[in-house]
Amino acid sequence: MKVFFVELIIEKQRTESKWFDMADDVEYLSANVPMHTNADEMSLLNALRARDESAFTQLVGQYHPSLVRLARLFVQDEAVAEELAQETWLAVLNGIDHFEGRSSLKTWIFTILTNKAKTRGQREKRTISFSDLDATLQTQPTVDPGRFNESNAEAWANHWKTEPASWSGIPEESFLSHETQNLIRRTIESLPDNQRIVIDLRDVQELSSTEVCNVLGISETNQRVLLHRARAKVRQALEDYLQPEH
Amino acid sequence: MEDNLTCKELVELVTEYLEGTLPEAIHLRMDHHLSDCDGCTHYVEQMRQTIRLTGRLKEESLMPHQRDDLLRLFRDWKKS
Ligand SMILES: [Zn+2]
Numbered sequence: 238m239k240v241f242f243v244e245l246i247i248e249k250q251r252t253e254s255k256w257f258d259m260a261d262d263v264e265y266l267s268a269n270v271p272m273h274t275n276a277d278e279m280s281l282l283n284a285l286r287a288r289d290e291s292a293f294t295q296l297v298g299q300y301h302p303s304l305v306r307l308a309r310l311f312v313q314d315e316a317v318a319e320e321l322a323q324e325t326w327l328a329v330l331n332g333i334d335h336f337e338g339r340s341s342l343k344t345w346i347f348t349i350l351t352n353k354a355k356t357r358g359q360r361e362k363r364t365i366s367f368s369d370l371d372a373t374l375q376t377q378p379t380v381d382p383g384r385f386n387e388s389n390a391e392a393w394a395n396h397w398k399t400e401p402a403s404w405s406g407i408p409e410e411s412f413l414s415h416e417t418q419n420l421i422r423r424t425i426e427s428l429p430d431n432q433r434i435v436i437d438l439r440d441v442q443e444l445s446s447t448e449v450c451n452v453l454g455i456s457e458t459n460q461r462v463l464l465h466r467a468r469a470k471v472r473q474a475l476e477d478y479l480q481p482e483h
Numbered sequence: 484m485e486d487n488l489t490c491k492e493l494v495e496l497v498t499e500y501l502e503g504t505l506p507e508a509i510h511l512r513m514d515h516h517l518s519d520c521d522g523c524t525h526y527v528e529q530m531r532q533t534i535r536l537t538g539r540l541k542e543e544s545l546m547p548h549q550r551d552d553l554l555r556l557f558r559d560w561k562k563s
Contacts, residue, residue, distance in 0.1 A: 385491045395489035400522030440537040465498035472533040
């Protein structure tokens with residue numbers, strides 16, 4: 238298994254430079270490459286520059302709850318999170334005439350918030366590290382090794398011993414029940430800070446991987462490793478809950 | 484066939500698979516494995532469901548006091 242991952246990393250490094258040439262594929266763009274705002278954002282931006290209140294109302298309706306939620310990942314206090322989000326809006330308004338569209342408007346707003354929240358979090362002695370991902374984290378299994386046959390088994394080595402079941406028979410009401418939603422919420426809350434922030438931005442706020450990398454200033458690889466581990470834990474919690482016999 | 488992925492390896496590649504960031508050769512090996520393995524097919528399906536259900540957590544509406552505070556902030560900014 239280790240050998241396989243080494244192979245994969247080498248293969249990725251070989252192909253990486255090629256991928257970065259594919260400028261039309263936004264997913265592979267690095268943090269500093271200009272990225273244009275889309276048409277919706279452009280009209281909002283122009284309206285905001287014209288001091289149009291309804292444009293502001295639309296923007297805050299869209300992003301304010303997400304900003305407060307994101308800020309809460311860095312600071313303990315709900316009121317402080319609210320304050321950080323408000324400071325962010327003021328910075329957005331003050332900067333709007335000079336915003337160059339080098340990132341999307343959404344990414345820019347979230348980046349202002351994370352910078353403020355990081356500073357505030359440091360003052361509160363609450364720092365979250367994204368850079369100390371040790372290499373072992375990448376090779377630690379996210380699924381209990383007991384779920385698979387032994388590596389030296391004569392047949393079906395490393396294949397499922399207890400196969401995950403299909404969830405297609407589970408009614409939608411069970412998936413969307415308060416219990417299930419609370420379980421997901423609790424599981425995410427119990428994750429290490431860096432994993433929690435990444436899964437929240439990607440899967441709850443639905444930012445793209447490029448946007449998350451830009452907002453948090455982390456590499457694609459780190460982002461993916463954190464997301465992978467976080468999703469695996471949520472999936473496991475759901476499996477335990479939906480099919481307790483496992 | 485010994486270069487086939489095992490289930491144990493596949494589960495660690497599922498995020499890259501769903502992101503579409505796997506090198507093509509490995510993506511194809513994964514498709515090949517999935518075409519023949521119920522356990523992994525279910526695993527990937529469960530992961531897609533997990534992502535979908537996590538997306539439902541989003542809290543949307545602004546509280547009235549938040550809206551009031553933000554409107555005040557906007558109007559003060561506009562005056563200045
Ligand atoms: Zn399999």
